[in-house]
Amino acid sequence: xxxxxxISSLFLLVVISDSKCSKQKQTEYDIPDHVTPENRALFxxxxxxxxxxxxxxxxxxxxxxxxxxxxxxNFTKTQIDNYHxxxxxxxxxxxxxxxxxxxxxxxxxxxxxxxxRKVKK
Numbered sequence: 001x002x003x004x005x006x007i008s009s010l011f012l013l014v015v016i017s018d019s020k021c022s023k024q025k026q027t028e029y030d031i032p033d034h035v036t037p038e039n040r041a042l043f044x045x046x047x048x049x050x051x052x053x054x055x056x057x058x059x060x061x062x063x064x065x066x067x068x069x070x071x072x073x074n075f076t077k078t079q080i081d082n083y084h085x086x087x088x089x090x091x092x093x094x095x096x097x098x099x100x101x102x103x104x105x106x107x108x109x110x111x112x113x114x115x116x117r118k119v120k121k
Contacts, residue, residue, distance in 0.1 A: 027051055028118040043116060050113025053106050057098050064117075075114055084111045 029047055031040050054064065062075060075083065087099035087107050099107055 027113075029116040030118045031116060043112065046109050046112040047116045048113075050109035050111065051117075053102070053110050054113055057102065058110065077115070080111060080114045084108075 027047070029044055031043055035043065083099075084107065088104055102110075
Protein backbone atom coordinates (compact mmCIF):
# COMPACT_ATOMS: atom_id res chain seq x y z
CA UNK A 1 0.00 0.00 0.00
CA UNK A 2 2.78 2.45 0.89
CA UNK A 3 4.58 1.50 -2.31
CA UNK A 4 1.53 2.32 -4.45
CA UNK A 5 1.06 5.63 -2.63
CA UNK A 6 4.72 6.56 -3.19
CA ILE A 7 4.53 5.74 -6.90
CA SER A 8 1.30 7.68 -7.41
CA SER A 9 2.74 10.66 -5.49
CA LEU A 10 5.86 10.62 -7.63
CA PHE A 11 3.77 10.42 -10.81
CA LEU A 12 1.65 13.38 -9.69
CA LEU A 13 4.76 15.40 -8.88
CA VAL A 14 6.19 14.74 -12.36
CA VAL A 15 2.92 15.72 -14.07
CA ILE A 16 2.63 18.96 -12.09
CA SER A 17 6.29 19.86 -12.69
CA ASP A 18 5.93 19.20 -16.41
CA SER A 19 2.85 21.38 -16.69
CA LYS A 20 4.63 24.26 -14.95
CA CYS A 21 7.60 23.96 -17.30
CA SER A 22 5.40 23.95 -20.37
CA LYS A 23 3.67 27.15 -19.23
CA GLN A 24 6.92 29.11 -19.31
CA LYS A 25 6.86 31.87 -21.87
CA GLN A 26 8.52 30.65 -25.05
CA THR A 27 10.71 32.99 -27.03
CA GLU A 28 9.42 33.65 -30.52
CA TYR A 29 11.89 33.96 -33.36
CA ASP A 30 11.66 35.99 -36.53
CA ILE A 31 13.01 33.62 -39.19
CA PRO A 32 12.39 34.45 -42.86
CA ASP A 33 9.81 32.30 -44.65
CA HIS A 34 12.29 31.12 -47.29
CA VAL A 35 14.37 29.23 -44.68
CA THR A 36 13.90 25.47 -45.00
CA PRO A 37 12.33 23.59 -42.08
CA GLU A 38 15.66 21.84 -41.39
CA ASN A 39 17.56 25.13 -41.25
CA ARG A 40 14.75 26.73 -39.24
CA ALA A 41 15.19 24.00 -36.61
CA LEU A 42 18.96 24.60 -36.57
CA PHE A 43 18.47 28.36 -36.16
CA UNK A 44 16.06 27.81 -33.29
CA UNK A 45 18.43 25.34 -31.62
CA UNK A 46 21.30 27.84 -31.87
CA UNK A 47 19.09 30.70 -30.67
CA UNK A 48 17.90 28.70 -27.65
CA UNK A 49 21.53 27.98 -26.70
CA UNK A 50 22.24 31.68 -27.15
CA UNK A 51 19.29 32.59 -24.95
CA UNK A 52 20.73 30.53 -22.10
CA UNK A 53 24.18 32.08 -22.55
CA UNK A 54 22.68 35.58 -22.78
CA UNK A 55 20.83 35.04 -19.50
CA UNK A 56 24.05 33.86 -17.85
CA UNK A 57 26.50 36.43 -19.18
CA UNK A 58 24.71 39.45 -20.62
CA UNK A 59 21.23 40.08 -19.20
CA UNK A 60 22.32 41.62 -15.90
CA UNK A 61 23.80 44.57 -17.77
CA UNK A 62 21.96 44.63 -21.10
CA UNK A 63 18.46 43.67 -20.05
CA UNK A 64 15.82 41.69 -21.97
CA UNK A 65 15.37 39.19 -19.11
CA UNK A 66 16.41 41.62 -16.39
CA UNK A 67 16.17 45.38 -16.09
CA UNK A 68 19.74 46.03 -17.17
CA UNK A 69 21.94 48.92 -16.14
CA UNK A 70 20.95 52.43 -17.17
CA UNK A 71 24.41 53.19 -18.57
CA UNK A 72 24.47 50.06 -20.75
CA UNK A 73 21.76 50.00 -23.45
CA ASN A 74 19.87 47.08 -24.87
CA PHE A 75 21.20 46.16 -28.30
CA THR A 76 19.93 47.53 -31.58
CA LYS A 77 20.51 45.38 -34.68
CA THR A 78 23.49 47.54 -35.69
CA GLN A 79 24.97 47.32 -32.20
CA ILE A 80 24.57 43.54 -32.30
CA ASP A 81 26.54 43.35 -35.54
CA ASN A 82 29.24 45.71 -34.28
CA TYR A 83 29.52 43.89 -30.97
CA HIS A 84 29.81 40.57 -32.76
CA UNK A 85 32.63 41.79 -34.97
CA UNK A 86 34.63 43.49 -32.22
CA UNK A 87 34.12 40.64 -29.74
CA UNK A 88 35.31 38.03 -32.21
CA UNK A 89 38.47 39.87 -33.14
CA UNK A 90 39.08 41.28 -29.65
CA UNK A 91 39.32 44.95 -30.59
CA UNK A 92 37.68 46.40 -27.51
CA UNK A 93 38.66 44.34 -24.44
CA UNK A 94 37.45 46.98 -21.96
CA UNK A 95 33.84 46.80 -23.15
CA UNK A 96 33.87 43.15 -24.10
CA UNK A 97 35.45 41.59 -21.02
CA UNK A 98 32.60 39.10 -20.69
CA UNK A 99 32.83 38.13 -24.36
CA UNK A 100 36.53 37.36 -23.92
CA UNK A 101 35.55 34.62 -21.48
CA UNK A 102 33.29 33.04 -24.11
CA UNK A 103 34.25 30.93 -27.09
CA UNK A 104 33.54 32.23 -30.59
CA UNK A 105 30.86 29.54 -30.89
CA UNK A 106 29.16 30.80 -27.72
CA UNK A 107 29.28 34.37 -29.02
CA UNK A 108 27.70 33.18 -32.28
CA UNK A 109 24.90 31.52 -30.31
CA UNK A 110 24.22 34.73 -28.38
CA UNK A 111 24.27 36.80 -31.57
CA UNK A 112 21.93 34.32 -33.26
CA UNK A 113 19.54 34.66 -30.33
CA UNK A 114 19.70 38.47 -30.41
CA UNK A 115 19.27 38.70 -34.19
CA UNK A 116 16.38 36.23 -34.44
CA ARG A 117 14.35 36.95 -31.31
CA LYS A 118 11.07 38.63 -32.08
CA VAL A 119 11.08 42.13 -30.60
CA LYS A 120 7.76 43.66 -29.61
CA LYS A 121 7.26 46.98 -31.34
